[in-house]
Amino acid sequence: MKHRLVQISAALLLSSMMLSGCSETNVIPEKTDDTITMDWYVNYSWFVTDWGENMVSKEITDQTGVDVNFITPIGNETNKLNTLIDSNTLPDIVTVGWWEPQIKEMIDSGLVYSLNELADKYDPSFYDVTSSKVRDWYTLSDGNIYGYPNSSYTPEDVLNNDNIAPNPTFLVRKDIYEAIGSPDMSTPENFYNAVVKAKEMFPEVDGKPLIPVGGHEFNSDGCVSFDQYLQCFLAVPYEKDGKKYDRYTDPEYLTWLRMFRKLTSEGYIPDDVFVDQRTQTSEKIEEGRYFCMLYQRTDMADQEKILYDKNPDKIYIAVDGPRNSKGDDPVLPVNGIAGWTLTFISKNCKDPERAIKLMDYLMSEKGQKLTYLGIEGKTYDMIQGKPVLKPEVKELLSSDREAYNALYGADNTYWMLQNNVMQLKWQTELDEPLKQMSEWACQYAAYVGQYEVYINEDSELGRIYASTRSLWGKTLPMLLLARSDIEFDNVLKDYLEQRQKLGYDKLAEEETRQIKINKEKLGIE
Template sequence: MKELKKIFSLIFIVALLSFMVACQDNEEDVASDSGDDDGTIELTVFDSDTNSDWEEMKSPVGQKIVEDTGVTLKPEFDIEGGQTKIPLMIASGEYPDMILSKGGGQLVEAEALIDLAPLIEEHAPNIKKMLGEELNRLKWSKEDPSIYVLTNAAVENQAMSPNFGAWVQHAVVKELGYPKIRTLEDLESVIREYKELHPTIDGQKTIGLSMNTDEWRIQSAFLNSGFMMTGGSDDGEYFIDPETFDATLHYRRPIEKKVFEWYNKMNAEGLLDSETFVQKHDQYTAKLASGRVLATIGPDYLMYEGQSALREAGMEERMYGQYPVTLNEDYVSHAYHSNGLQAGWGISITKDCKDPVRAIKFLDYLASEETQIMLNWGIEGEHYEIVDGKRVIPEEEREKRNNDKDYLKKTGIGYNFLRYVPHWGDGVVDSTGQTITVNTREEAIKNQTDIEKEVLAAYDVELWKDLYPAMEEFPVKAWGAAYNISIPASSDLKVLNQRALDVTKKLVPEAVLTSPDQFDEIWSKFMTNLEKNNIEKAEEEYTQLIKDRVELWNN
């Protein structure tokens, strides 16, 4: 009997120990799920954009992030901006941990996203410090003040590079004696004169003006030039009246017709690239890199590859300067018209996220001053040095930054990780009084080629931005950027907008390529087709969205 009792006692002790071990394991699992930063975790991200520089967190910066946080990102990039894949996610009801979207309307209505407000309040001191009162701009609506999308825009940005302009080769303006380039007529004269002097460049036919119109780029460069050349700022497909907040599909402004009529004239005179509307992005970039394109028009980010390739090839004279060209001198460039903190596009944490606390802490880490410095400057001792208490980029490293087109991928510096959080813009200083980004006025001047300095001096400025009206000359836009206002899934506005865009992409190029005597007829057809597709209803709905946002932000 005693032996039997001993056996039962042993069984009880073993069971108790097993139970205690199981409980301990369970507690550890719970701790990990609730944001224990000691373990490692992989967070999946759907990114509604492409990123050819993604380095799989194997770069020096990427490895340091993993070391500091234990977090590895596993992104899926999408060339379509999420237009197809996000609806498929909603249909399946399955989501990655985080989604970087261009407006989260569909996701919010599907109840796929969690409210970030309490997470930010409790776990994100760096994000709170960075955004301050501007957090108010992230509220979803008057009816629902939750924060579903954390903006990934630059904060308090004073960009060294204007975001839009006409780009003209240094060799062109130098040979022509640095002519004034202020209007479309000025630009046309410069292109025509130089092309007549040099019908070929390095044995290839000279191209006067080429445009990047591949996929979404037709809007960013060619179509957007309609409002950029007539005193508008970038609000996507709509022009917003700053007084009334009325939204108008910008092509319907009569003055813009003259901009596209100018393209028609350039085409008729053989000054516009005959392949403008059929070439792919890579073909366009290759043409820039060949040195035979005298000018182009568009945003700065579409110029990076071409400019880098020219510099790497030692063809600095064929690189481009940036000019604030408008239709005529009645208009000025609004490239520096501030949106204030942009809200609508950014990163969200989904209801399926395996660890929301860990996710927000990771994002907050990226927003910290120390990390922001790393994401801009790199690793101390490897990509920059401290000299007399100041961050300094060695000359050899500066050469790599300027001339190696794969620099961002090799180092992890830049938009690889900045794209996932709000980040300090150019001109913002850290706690030591130094700028957080490398894009200071001093660095920008140091990065210039000799011929660029020569051209700028001839125009009596130090930077291309000095040719443009300054940010302080414009009031901050009360509605932010209209293009990143989320459209409710229940609205038919998205369908109406797509129909209008389909008509635009067909008929505006057709108007440009037709003979000048047919331009008015096709433009009239364009306007009629927009009306048939109920564009007035779209304008009314968009106007209401603008006014609702202004009211929300003012409360």
């Protein structure tokens, strides 16, 4: 089916792709005889890949004369970033999520360069390798753009490409699903019956209890599996009659939550689901202990490969799951124009000229091809005009991602400025079992960038936003753990009353205002 523009939450946009409209200009900075080392701060504790040992990073250094020393937080990302800002010790280059409140502080305090001024002074190719629409989106009232995103999509990208795969998927364990008759699970009743039957037929898997329903971890904001992803599958809109729509009180959504409450009260959603962190969930996926999940396909790719190697019949597959009472297709989000992360050049940068040239090189077609495919003749060959990974490279990529990163460093190991739309022209076909999940997701891809709103954390609205999110984070597990529908309704009533007192109407009004502006900027009716 053709991709479409839809109404859905921008908060879903935690998963991973890039922009269009860029020129195919190849940018190779004019090298100097010396190689300089740039400190690059990446605000994610899980990013542990080094620079300088694998093929791709060595080639980038050879092409640009820039070596990179990555700095990542140990533990809490927010604390680390705040410390760097407060002490004015930001490294040369900085990559953080576009939504982080510290971005405003970095800009207002003059801690980062405007990229357009660096481009004008040192390297005008910046304007060739970046998208004018994305630049406009991130240009502030002072006329400057300070950070550039990765993983950004425009509405045209989604409309014009049918091979863009969103991350949210409804997954079932293949052998169990087939054993119970491959049932339709699109209605609350059918979903409930399928879960009960799966547990009855398979009380244990490999000597451990089957977990009939799983999802992402619960945190202070709720759980994306049981709030935002479920709303996606039910095609709950984010706007009605020109105003922000309250998806959390949508009747279709609440009907499904009540069904999940019933499953929980009867023991089909065990306590583990409410307390497990990602590490524990990943271990249980690798053991095949879940029957079904609302989950991001890329987050379980490594575990899926392990399951496939053990037994291809015991993998997880994507199937049509929850739908609204009209049977509408799911609307699964890809990233919007804001992207995923923003990369800045700090005023502490030892050589801003070489920093902007490094960024431009990485965003050029040459840089994108290198970071995606690697080096021709070493990691891939061009066969009949198409890139084909060498067998040993493909094998390592599918079997041991950490070893692949250490040896080759391609396939967006260095994702900070990735442009997935540009990379579509070189896209290599996924192997099973990941191929099935990706192809299933493509048909439901939707653009939602018009609903990306920014609320200043230090403002009154910011405090309202934080308080309402925290309130929902406490309420969702209470709803699912309610012992009866009456208790469920009482919890919901209390939530709505508390939310109103916190100032929810003011927040909704501001979100409506920003959505209107976003739609005008994007040219969306």
